[in-house]
Amino acid sequence: MSTLQTAVRRETGTLLEIEDLATHFATPGGVVRAVDGVTFSLDHGQRLGIVGESGCGKTILSRSIMGLLPRRNVIRKGSVLFEGTELTTMSLKDRQKIWGAEMAMIFQDPMTSLNPVMKIGKQLAEPLRIHLGSTRENAQEIVLKLLQDVGIPEPEKRLEQYAHELSGGMRQRIMIAMALACGPSVLFADEPTTALDVTVQAQILDLIEDQCREREMALVLVTHDLGVVAGHTDQIIVMYAGKIVEIAPTATLFSKMKMPYTEALFQSIPKLADPSHTRLTTIGGRPPNLVAPPDGCSFSPRCPYATDTCTKVEPELQQAEPGxxxxxxxxxxxDRWNEVQVSLGRRSGGH
Amino acid sequence: MAGTGHAHLRGDALLSVRDLVVEFPVGRTGLKVNAVSGISFDAQKGETLGVVGESGCGKSTTGRAIMQIPRPKSGEVTFDGQDLMQADTETIRRLRTNIQMIFQDPISSLNPRRSVRDIVLEPLNIWKVGTKEERLARVNKVLEDVGIDPAVAADRRPYQFSGGQCQRISIARALVLEPKMIICDEPVSALDVSVQAQVLNLLEDLKRDYSLTLMFIAHDLAVVKNISDRVAVMYLGKMCEIAPSDDLYRAPAHHYTNVLLSSIPVADPTVTVATQRVQGEPPSPVLPPAGCRFNPRCPAATDRCRTEEPEIREVAPNHFVACHHPIHGGEAPVSVRSTGS
Incomplete structure (x- = not known):
């Protein structure tokens, strides 16, 4: 039992293969195309970041992969292969066996994700007893080890406490411990540090990184913060209006970004290196209505480089270099980009 | 982390706060939350003062205490030559036309059942400014200034707008009485980065056009640096450091400021930040540590820090820090008792 717990995963190759995944919601106002044809794959032990603004579909994408969506009024398409097994057609019962054991998730708000009336120790032992059939004593032992792993001081004392007795950072550590309990091969972290202070955020990000490395666990880190993904991922997906608009290895994305939306997102962040009162570059307008997305490229109404082609023809994903x-x-x-840069006075020509 | 000492105060400020103390009772336990424990700062006319710190450091409480909501326990708050702590309710009500506030959540700070025009018009009606036509013209002008088209938007209600637009409407409402100062409490924290940039640029423009003095409270150091002339760093109800914003970020003197700066994730994978991490989380303001309040988490804490509260002093021109062993500027003289500025 604890062999599974501590076993270091040595598998390589593809862990998750997502193909043409779409999740649409039928609402009184029309069909919301929250995730609209997303294809990518995730290798064992790889750390993937998904970034985008609110409403771009990043959270729905991660939930769609796990299958954590209501059944009513949801239109799903596409395929999710987890180690070669199709998840989208799997029964709820079978999926429940995978949740927690193979794929785990942590959320933005640890308070609302923890059961307020169940002691921490019992909550942490639950996945172990359900998925691994641990006995009470055995589970307790693993739980203590987990609490130490996630850096919780006085773990014995915590077992008897309730969520409200802990600070935000401590609760998020408990959530991480719970997610790690059964040794999943992939951890979905949906804005795990957004509700935390910056010093605590740094601690939690370090913790997630350490645990991923130690357990050779893959990570899907969903966030709006380009700073968070820059330091903690191998690969980044940039989403806009339910679609992938750019995907690249982390270093490549920041040094050779191709998509004007990625560029605009990056430029609108205030940077510590810039002197104070530096004028920020903004993105005009607002994200499109996902009930009736614009024709052509969905970023075109806000894009400074857009032409008639952009408003008519939707651009396909194309390769800049492998990956x-x-x-x-x-x-x-x-050429068009250079031309507009010059006319905007951002550049005197050339890159 | 003392807030004691007034070495950093200037004589000619529009807003001056001295030894501000705000406490809240904890139920009927007899304990109290030491939300703000004797901080002093000032803001000159036309200046943007940034206030940063983690949750619970008392930054929002400070902003509200200036507005006298609720009345602070002790201290001095002087605005435009008038002592707000001694002023009666009616005087304070009048003074609030000159200090306005905008808040973090723009949607919940606007009345959902009223039109945008009514929301922005209300302050003018209360103070009976001009004729009805003049008021409506003023509302239209202010809405245009914040980038909302009055012809399209004035009859709509807040739910029909995005968060960024609601924040613009909140700003319009704050501006309509032409205040001298606006206290912005986390005005961009709930917004996406692209919208955040729009609102920050807007605040810069309005500050110039309306000759405003701003107090900008936020937890995001990069945002605060961008907009502020001077930045104050708070920790657990005390002032740590106050300096011109470029100086503070280039050469932080307080260990807490340094920790805060090195905790920020940088949007550049090639930057390997010299990670100065701290252990644990801020302690409870109900029972704050003795001496310097940062000492349990400080990498440079000594016995002196655990007993003696550091006083604020100047370590570089206009750069003030409350630390016994600052990163630069030399050790604090032993048992110094400044007589105030």
Whole structure:
């Protein structure tokens, strides 16, 4: 039992294969195309970041992969292969066996994700007893080890406490311990540090990184913060209006971003290195209505480089270099991009 | 982490706060939350003062205490030559036309059942400014200034707008009486980065056009640096450091400021930040540590820090820090008792 717990996963190759995944919600106002045809794969032990603004579909994408969606009024398409097994057609019962054991998730708000009337020790032991059939004593032992792993001081005392007695950072550590309990092969972290202070955020991100490395666990880190993904992922997906607009290895994305949306998102962040009162570059307008997304490229109404082509023809994902895909007719560095940069006075010509 | 000492105060400020103390009772236990424990700062006319710190450090309480909501326990708050702590309710009500506030959650700070025009018009009606036509013209002008088209938007209600637009409406409401100062409490924390940039740029423009003085309270250091002239760092109800914003970020003197700065995730994978991590989380403001309040988490704490509260002093021109062993500027002289500024 504890062999499974501490076993280091040595598998390599593809863990998750997502193909043309779509999740639409039928609402009184029309069909909301929250996730609209997403294809990517995740290798064992790989750390993937999904970034985008609110409403871009990043949370729904991670929930769609896990199958954590209501059944009513949801239209699902596409395929999710987990170690070769199709998840989308699996029964709820079978999926429940995978949740927690193979795929675990932590959320933004640890308070509402923990059971307020169940002691921490009991909550932590629950997945162990359900998925691994641990006995009470055995589970307790593992729980203590887990609490130590996630850096909780005085773990014995915590077993008898309730969620409300702990601070936000401590609760998030408990959530992580619970997610790690059965040794999942992939951890979905949906804005895990957004509700936390910056010093605690740094601690939690370090913890997640250490645990991923130690357990050779893959990570899907969903966040709006480009700073968070920059330091803690191997690969990044940028989403806009339910679609992947750019996907690249982390270093490549930041050094050679192709998609104007990625560029705009990056430029609108205030940077510590800039002197104070530096004028920020903004993205005009607002994200499109996902009930009736614009024709062509969904970013075109806000894009400074957009032409008639962009408003008519939807750009396909194309390859810049192996592993780096983007969906744009006039990517960063193209002639059109240079022309507009010059006319905006951002550049005197050339890249 | 003392807030004691007034070495950093200037004579000619629009807003001056000295030894501000705010406490809240904890139920009927007889205990109290030491939300703000004797902080002093000032803001000159036309200046943007940034206040940063983690949750529970008392930054929002400070902003509200200036507005006298609720009345602070002790201290001095002087605005435009008038002592707000001694002023009666009616004087304070009048003074609030000159200090306005905007809040973090723009949607819940607007009345959902009223039109945008009514929301922005109300302060003018209360103070009976001009004729009805003049008021409506003023509302339209202010809405245009914040980037909301009055012809389209004035009859709509807040739920029909996005968070960023609601924040613009809140700003319009704050501006309509032409205040001298606006206290912004986490005005961009709930917004996406692209919208956040729009609102920050807007605040810069309005500050210039309306000759405003701003107090900008936020937890995001990069945002605060961008907008502020001077930045104050707070920790657990005390002032740690106050300096011109470029100086503070280039050469932090307080260990807490340094920790805060090195905790920020940088949007550049090639930057390997010299990670100065702290253990644990801020202690409870109900029973704050003795001496310097940061000492249990401070990498440089000594016995002196555990007993003696550091006083704020100048370590570089206009750069003030409350620390016995600052990163630069030399050790604090032993048992110094400044007589105030």
């Amino acid at each position: 780096h895909l983007f969906a744009c007719h006039y990517p960063v560095g193209s």
